[in-house]
Amino acid sequence: MTETRTRSGAAGTEPATVDPGPVATPPGATASRWSGVRPETVGLPLLGLLIALAVWWLVxxxxxxxHPVSLPPPQDVWTSLTGTADVLLPALGLTTLLTLLGFLLSTVAGVLIGMALAASRRAERMFAPLLVAINAVPKIALGPLLVVSVGWGEKPILTMVFLLCFFPIVLSTATGLTTTPADLAELARSLNASWWQAFRKVRFPAALPQIFVGLKVAMPLAAIGAVIGEFYSDRPGLGYQILQYNGIGDTATAWAAIVLIAGMSILLYSALSLVERLALPWVRATTSAR
Known part of the structure; x- marks a missing residue:
């Protein structure tokens, strides 16, 4: 509280104010602002990686x-990785590119299909069983058929990625659009918003957290689909290299390719989580304190 006093002088009496000092910052304000860059954000994943490597070396x-033929020790895998980097790193770039392309295609198609199912109950009842049936088909069984159907090259790989990714994106989009909070929907109606205004301002933003859940589920599946597609393709990605090196008995290099696939999946998932954090800054503030 500002304290006021009077002081006398030749010119009369004038108020004097006492500076209350710097305003105290609420506890936790700075910590919450930089919560995404806390030391444990990087330290805990590294600790988990070290524990996994220790268990791997131990067994x-x-x-x-x-037996080393079934699972080589980590030092052998590292030696093979450094020795065949000129082959595995270009394969990693190709697999990453195809994974991202297939994921983007499935994202666009999945969101559009999910919007169509959410907009029409008849469309949902008509096509939802068909989508479930397509998702239930073992995708690895479709590999040889895709080569016959769409030919060699990138097409069977992208198709496999699409088949594995689109269902969780469709499901999350439809679920998010049909579970708009009642207070937000009532607010849009009270403001006489049109269907498009309500969709753009209320329904779609409210569905974005649920949509990102489906995207994060689909991202690792995209890497799996790319590798399965490369099993039946002539493109020398990591899946192709796994088959080649395993065929000649070089399991250490095959496991090195598997490690690269795992690392690629972690990086892509982390990048998607960062996009979610930047695009939806209100989610963390309104849902939990984590």
Whole structure:
């Protein structure tokens, strides 16, 4: 509270104010602003990685519970990775590119299909069983058929990625658009908003957290689809290299390719989570304190 005093002088009496000092910052304000760059954000994943490597070394080289042909120790995989980097790194770039392309295609198609199902109950009842049936088909069984149907090259890979990714995106989009909070929907009606205004200002923004859940589920599936597609393609991606090196008995290099696929999936998932954090800054503030 500002304290006022009077002081006398030749010119009369004038008020004097006492500076209350710097305003205290609410506790936790700075921490919440920089919560995304806390040390444990990087330290805990690294600790988990070290624990996984230690367990891997223990069951292979340490205790010999697994034969090196089935699962080489981490040092052998690292040696193979550095020795064949000129082959595996270009393969990693190709697999990453095809994974992203297939994921983008499935995202566009999945969101549009989900919007159509959410807009019409008849369309949902008509096509939802068909979508479930397509999703239930074992995708690896479609690999040889895709080569016959769409030919060699990138087409079977992108098709496999699409088949694995689109269903969770469709489901999350339709669920998000049909579960708009009642207070927001009532607010749009009270303002006499048109269907498009309500969709653009209320329904779609409210569905974005649910849509991102489907996207994060689909991202690892995109990497799986790309590798399965490369099993039946002539493109020398990581899936192709796994088959080649495993065929000649070089399991260490095959496992090195698998490690690269895992690392690629982690990076793509982390990038998608960062996009979600930047695009939906209100979600963390309104849902939890994590």
């Amino acid at each position: 292979t080289a340490g205790l010999g519970l697994v």
